Amino acid sequence: MLDVATMDKVDARGMYKIYDSWPEIARKSYESNHEPVDFHDIDHIVFAGMGGSGTIGDLFSSILSKSDIHVSLIKGYLLPKTVDKNTLVITTSISGNTSETLTVLDSAAKLDCRLIAFSSGGKMEDMCKKNQIKFRKIPLIHSPRTSLVSFTYSILKTLNSALPIKKNDIVESLDELDIMKKQIFSHNLSDSNPSINLANWISGIPIIYYPHGLQSTATRFKSSLQENAKIHAITEDIIEACHNGMVSWEKPSTVQPILLQGKDDYIKTKERFDIIKEFFMKKDIDFKEIHSVSGNILTKIISLIYMLDYVSIYKAVLSKTDPSPVLPIDYIKSRLDTNNI
Numbered sequence: 001m002l003d004v005a006t007m008d009k010v011d012a013r014g015m016y017k018i019y020d021s022w023p024e025i026a027r028k029s030y031e032s033n034h035e036p037v038d039f040h041d042i043d044h045i046v047f048a049g050m051g052g053s054g055t056i057g058d059l060f061s062s063i064l065s066k067s068d069i070h071v072s073l074i075k076g077y078l079l080p081k082t083v084d085k086n087t088l089v090i091t092t093s094i095s096g097n098t099s100e101t102l103t104v105l106d107s108a109a110k111l112d113c114r115l116i117a118f119s120s121g122g123k124m125e126d127m128c129k130k131n132q133i134k135f136r137k138i139p140l141i142h143s144p145r146t147s148l149v150s151f152t153y154s155i156l157k158t159l160n161s162a163l164p165i166k167k168n169d170i171v172e173s174l175d176e177l178d179i180m181k182k183q184i185f186s187h188n189l190s191d192s193n194p195s196i197n198l199a200n201w202i203s204g205i206p207i208i209y210y211p212h213g214l215q216s217t218a219t220r221f222k223s224s225l226q227e228n229a230k231i232h233a234i235t236e237d238i239i240e241a242c243h244n245g246m247v248s249w250e251k252p253s254t255v256q257p258i259l260l261q262g263k264d265d266y267i268k269t270k271e272r273f274d275i276i277k278e279f280f281m282k283k284d285i286d287f288k289e290i291h292s293v294s295g296n297i298l299t300k301i302i303s304l305i306y307m308l309d310y311v312s313i314y315k316a317v318l319s320k321t322d323p324s325p326v327l328p329i330d331y332i333k334s335r336l337d338t339n340n341i
């Protein structure tokens, strides 16, 4: 059973309290006075960022998937060769110190392309000042991963005129965060809380099957389980898994399938989920289904991310694990030679 005293004791840095405020943080970020940037004639946007900042790129890629803009995602060091004067490169590093993203920023600054950087400061801010690169400073709230919502809505506001995203869709997503909060936040530590329910069910390695449009949500859920609950997690595209991954179920396993589904998934994707559910039932494999709410793609993604991030926090607390520290990441970073950036 969970109670506030246990939450406070295990989650020593109070990560859950930040999540309790996500809807307010998101709204404030969208409503605050970010100086907008107008980029005309863009036909290609490159999002560069790692971890939670990579999720921001994933999220925008899904939102823009039906627009005329081609989106590339860089989770590493190298820019694509197709970057030109009609390309907008957006680099996001919440800390401003992630070496892969700084390398991309450095490369983009030497090319004939449009460029903007978002961070809370760090080396990214210094680099932008030194090279007159467009820069927007957004505060870090607790940690890069908990700052996802403030960065997402600040970027939505700043790039309002460059991105074909309707204001109504953004407002709908903010309203949905308010609705979702009442079910999942820490003032509802009962079994009626769907995030606690799923956290209680996870006992092995979750494998998250997702439809194409919810890739960002699945990736974020995996990372949150890894960083906050410190457990392994796997993601698989449901359609692709039907051509390889499903064969793994031939043998007994402690992996636990979670079927992440969108309210308006493509009919062929729905058909696939139905067949797989039947397959799991026949084989007596226990699985969980998680459905998005109705609404536009931003609403679906952000509200699911909110609900699933809480799963990772509750899972951490249930297993008496402090969600904040990420010691192996700190160790790897301490070993990296970042002298050049």
Ligand SMILES: O=P(O)(O)OC[C@H]1O[C@@H](O)[C@H](O)[C@@H](O)[C@@H]1O
Residues within 6 Å of the ligand: 050, 051, 052, 053, 092, 093, 094, 095, 096, 097, 098, 101, 144, 145, 227, 326, 329
């Ligand atoms: O957004 P940043 O500051 O570049 O960080 C990227 C990632 O860096 C990792 O080191 C953090 O542990 C992640 O939580 C984070 O998302």
